[in-house]
Amino acid sequence: TKHEQLSEPTLQTWKKHIVPEKNDPASIESDIVHHTITTLCRGVYNLDKLAMYQATAHSVRDRLLEDWNLTQEALHRENPKRCYYMSMEFLIGRALDNALHCLHVKKNYNQSVDNLGFSLEDLLCEEKDAALGNGGLGRLAACYMDSAATQDYPTWGYGLRYQYGIFKQMIKDGYQTEMPDYWLNFDNPWEFPRADIRYEVRFHGYVATKINEKGETRMTWEGGDKVQAMAYDVPIPGFDTKGCGNIRLWSSKPLNTFDFDSFNAGDYERSVAEQTAAQNLTSVLYPNDNHLVGKELRLKQEYFFVSASLQDIIHRFKRAKCPWKDFPDKVAVQMNDTHPTLAVPELQRILVDIEGLEWDDAWDIVTRTFAFTNHTVLPEALECWSVPMMEKILPRHMQIIYDINLFFLQKVEKVFVGDRDLLKRISIIEEGSPQQVRMAFLAVVGSHTVNGVAALHSDLIRKHLFNDFIKYYGPDKFINITNGITPRRWLYQANPDLRDLITTTLGSEDWATKLDLLKGLKKFADDTKFQSQWAAVKYKNKERLAFWIKANMGITVNPDALFDIQVKRIHEYKRQYMNILSVIYRYQSLKKMSAEDISQQVPRVVIFGGKAAPGYYIAKLVIKLINSAAQVINNDKSIQDMLKVVFIPDYNVSLAEIIVPASDISQHISTAGTEASGTSNMKFVLNGGLILGTVDGANIEIGEQIGAENIFMFGVLSDEVEDIRHNQKYHGLFMDPSLQVVIDSIQAGQFGDPSIFGPLINTLTYGGDYYLISVDFKSYLQKHTEVDETYRDKKSWVKKSIMCTAGMGFFSSDRAVCEYADKIWKLKPFKVEA
Numbered sequence: 111t112k113h114e115q116l117s118e119p120t121l122q123t124w125k126k127h128i129v130p131e132k133n134d135p136a137s138i139e140s141d142i143v144h145h146t147i148t149t150l151c152r153g154v155y156n157l158d159k160l161a162m163y164q165a166t167a168h169s170v171r172d173r174l175l176e177d178w179n180l181t182q183e184a185l186h187r188e189n190p191k192r193c194y195y196m197s198m199e200f201l202i203g204r205a206l207d208n209a210l211h212c213l214h215v216k217k218n219y220n221q222s223v224d225n226l227g228f229s230l231e232d233l234l235c236e237e238k239d240a241a242l243g244n245g246g247l248g249r250l251a252a253c254y255m256d257s258a259a260t261q262d263y264p265t266w267g268y269g270l271r272y273q274y275g276i277f278k279q280m281i282k283d284g285y286q287t288e289m290p291d292y293w294l295n296f297d298n299p300w301e302f303p304r305a306d307i308r309y310e311v312r313f314h315g316y317v318a319t320k321i322n323e324k325g326e327t328r329m330t331w332e333g334g335d336k337v338q339a340m341a342y343d344v345p346i347p348g349f350d351t352k353g354c355g356n357i358r359l360w361s362s363k364p365l366n367t368f369d370f371d372s373f374n375a376g377d378y379e380r381s382v383a384e385q386t387a388a389q390n391l392t393s394v395l396y397p398n399d400n401h402l403v404g405k406e407l408r409l410k411q412e413y414f415f416v417s418a419s420l421q422d423i424i425h426r427f428k429r430a431k432c433p434w435k436d437f438p439d440k441v442a443v444q445m446n447d448t449h450p451t452l453a454v455p456e457l458q459r460i461l462v463d464i465e466g467l468e469w470d471d472a473w474d475i476v477t478r479t480f481a482f483t484n485h486t487v488l489p490e491a492l493e494c495w496s497v498p499m500m501e502k503i504l505p506r507h508m509q510i511i512y513d514i515n516l517f518f519l520q521k522v523e524k525v526f527v528g529d530r531d532l533l534k535r536i537s538i539i540e541e542g543s544p545q546q547v548r549m550a551f552l553a554v555v556g557s558h559t560v561n562g563v564a565a566l567h568s569d570l571i572r573k574h575l576f577n578d579f580i581k582y583y584g585p586d587k588f589i590n591i592t593n594g595i596t597p598r599r600w601l602y603q604a605n606p607d608l609r610d611l612i613t614t615t616l617g618s619e620d621w622a623t624k625l626d627l628l629k630g631l632k633k634f635a636d637d638t639k640f641q642s643q644w645a646a647v648k649y650k651n652k653e654r655l656a657f658w659i660k661a662n663m664g665i666t667v668n669p670d671a672l673f674d675i676q677v678k679r680i681h682e683y684k685r686q687y688m689n690i691l692s693v694i695y696r697y698q699s700l701k702k703m704s705a706e707d708i709s710q711q712v713p714r715v716v717i718f719g720g721k722a723a724p725g726y727y728i729a730k731l732v733i734k735l736i737n738s739a740a741q742v743i744n745n746d747k748s749i750q751d752m753l754k755v756v757f758i759p760d761y762n763v764s765l766a767e768i769i770v771p772a773s774d775i776s777q778h779i780s781t782a783g784t785e786a787s788g789t790s791n792m793k794f795v796l797n798g799g800l801i802l803g804t805v806d807g808a809n810i811e812i813g814e815q816i817g818a819e820n821i822f823m824f825g826v827l828s829d830e831v832e833d834i835r836h837n838q839k840y841h842g843l844f845m846d847p848s849l850q851v852v853i854d855s856i857q858a859g860q861f862g863d864p865s866i867f868g869p870l871i872n873t874l875t876y877g878g879d880y881y882l883i884s885v886d887f888k889s890y891l892q893k894h895t896e897v898d899e900t901y902r903d904k905k906s907w908v909k910k911s912i913m914c915t916a917g918m919g920f921f922s923s924d925r926a927v928c929e930y931a932d933k934i935w936k937l938k939p940f941k942v943e944a
């Protein structure tokens with residue numbers, strides 16, 4: 111029975127019982143107790159922090175669900191255009207604190223939990239991170255969902271419900287080891303299983319022809335193995351709004367019926383094994399960041415995700431009984447990198463093979479629906495799938511991709527007659543053995559708009575990766591939308607003291623949703639009283655981090671020291687290696703000084719954190735080198751604690767919330783042209799940390815916004831990189847003399863058995879120093895000296911820190927999402943009222 115079928119009196123009965131939750135402390139207490147007894151089936155006699163967290167979370171989720179229902183019902187009724195953000199990764203982190211802030215009930219919850227004998231801050235730490243992502247790309251998706259909900263854009267995320275998120279990192283004897291992340295061990299109050307929302311997804315099989323009702327010949331995909339996708343909904347609270355967003359995650363389940371057509375009675379065991387394999391499809395997140403490992407299971411995950419999501423979107427579209435040609439007026443789909451690109455041939459297949467549309471009409475719908483965000487130029491990260499694998503798993507899609515390519519090349523050929531080279535370069539199929547499908551090219555051809563994620567990155571993809579496409583399409587299809595971060599999680603929530611100082615100073619907390627208002631802080635940048643308040647907040651945040659490090663790692667660090675932080679995935683292009691080499695250089699310099707001179711230095715705590723992909727040998731050696739260096743440096747009494755090195759294990763969203771507010775300097779030092787944007791750079795600066803960085807990604811725009819005098823930039827420019835590499839190849843490597851001394855000390859065994867580090871050192875020598883560490887080393891060291899000198903002048907440092915935060919309005923993900931809505935999705939906010 112649906113709403114429309116109920117009589118008016120029955121409807122009234124329903125409405126009578128839909129009453130808003132009360133948010134006074136007594137009602138909250140009562141709700142928590144109620145959930146303890148009913149939802150958890152526990153009582154005071156067997157209560158612990160985890161149970162108390164769960165009861166509290168359930169009571170908050172009740173409040174969230176009111177908004178969820180209100181929003182989704184209104185959307186159902188009004189049926190506005192919606193956007194779907196398709197992403198294989200959502201790195202959400204914890205939900206409870208965020209929901210409390212969004213609903214503005216944290217104060218009362220503090221009191222209620224206190225009255226019930228617990229501390230809310232303790233309970234918050236009981237929650238496991240939802241870590242369904244690797245790094246920046248997944249976290250960006252989470253920030254965008256927050257901003258879409260907060261600004262009432264009718265946007266849903268679609269993704270996969272991995273049972274194992276990104277692995278837990280442990281450090282043993284200085285080496286990274288990986289442990290599975292069993293995040294769903296306990297009940298997860300932040301997801302709603304939708305047992306009624308299931309779709310079948312097919313793999314393998316064969317293509318046949320059939321005659322449809324109109325008497326036309328159509329292709330049909332038959333046979334093969336089927337898996338079921340079941341929906342789980344994760345509510346995404348908006349800040350200061352009744353609107354509530356949603357991320358729908360798919361979990362694979364075996365079909366409870368055998369496919370008797372393909373079921374081979376003689377091979378029962380294998381058939382059961384295949385059923386089990388079906389369940390395992392969404393078991394684990396691939397732990398690679400910016401690197402493709404072309405595994406069959408990953409391709410299957412991608413198709414499973416795309417197929418279930420499109421079936422769901424189409425199901426919703428069909429309810430309104432609009433003609434197919436209106437599909438792009440109701441649906442915008444954003445593809446978060448190439449991972450969802452199979453959606454392009456899949457929608458084309460549904461429209462042509464199943465719905466019976468003509469190829470050209472279908473293609474018009476497809477290309478008006480999709481848009482594509484490119485996040486990387488690293489060749490090893492660009493998805494290419496082998497044609498034989500694709501033919502085996504998705505035979506019909508492979509045919510469709512060939513046809514898409516054929517029609518596309520025919521059109522290109524008409525404009526550039528006889529340009530065989532161009533056709534070869536621009537083809538979606540790369541020749542070779544085996545042939546490969548270039549997913550980025552398929553995404554470009556299947557989309558109406560393509561965007562990069564920072565100004566430099568968008569320029570680079572226009573100039574290089576997609577240059578040939580601009581010759582054909584013209585430049586307008588390729589735009590830039592610089593990334594952003596949500597100020598709610600990354601300042602309001604993670605840095606309560608700075609939040610309160612800013613709110614008092616600006617006279618309201620409107621900045622949390624209108625981040626440009628932060629520029630109002632500029633006029634206090636020289637105010638001595640404000641400066642000392644600002645400095646006190648930073649100091650407290652450094653104490654908080656120092657406390658964490660002491661409690662969890664047993665290392666003592668001094669909050670008066672300059673906190674110098676590099677936390678991000680470990681990758682050669684991000685050059686953590688260059689950082690640790692410079693730390694060793696600093697150590698050697700200290701060792702050469704008199705005790706008197708040492709005592710005059712600026713004390714430094716260098717903090718690292720980040721996971722290496724389990725199969726990334728060189729990245730893992732970098733972690734080992736950092737830990738080996740830390741071992742020696744931290745235990746050397748002669749340097750008077752002027753240098754400490756800390757590798758924080760298992761860097762994740764929740765740790766970032768403690769680390770980010772505590773930086774004086776954070777490092778974003780990728781080889782120019784390699785980091786598409788970076789987003790942690792934005793987080794640190796928003797919290798009043800200065801950047802030491804290269805002229806790369808969003809660093810450049812951050813410098814423009816906060817002023818060149820407030821950022822430490824060094825190194826070669828992206829347009830010099832190619833020539834330098836060329837010269838290195840033909841004229842030999844140049845080894846910076848300071849770097850040589852550092853390398854010598856490692857090879858002399860100063861940091862343990864040098865043979866361990868041989869392969870790492872080789873990347874600088876025989877390996878050709880591809881990431882130009884030697885080339886940038888000198889200017890990097892010089893900038894470090896400049897940082898020290900600037901830090902000595904506390905007053906000018908604090909002023910810079912204030913100017914950093916004050917200039918960050920542009921980097922709110924609210925701005926970024928508005929740009930997507932205006933320029934790509936053609937989407938308007940849809941406000942729901944209580």
Ligand code: B1N
Binds near residue numbers: 786787
């Ligand atoms: O996306 C972030 C950017 O800020 C970073 O600069 C960029 O490196 C990151 C394959 C990726 N690009 N590509 C990936 C992740 C997982 C995977 O399987 C590629 N991540 C980025 C947000 O724009």
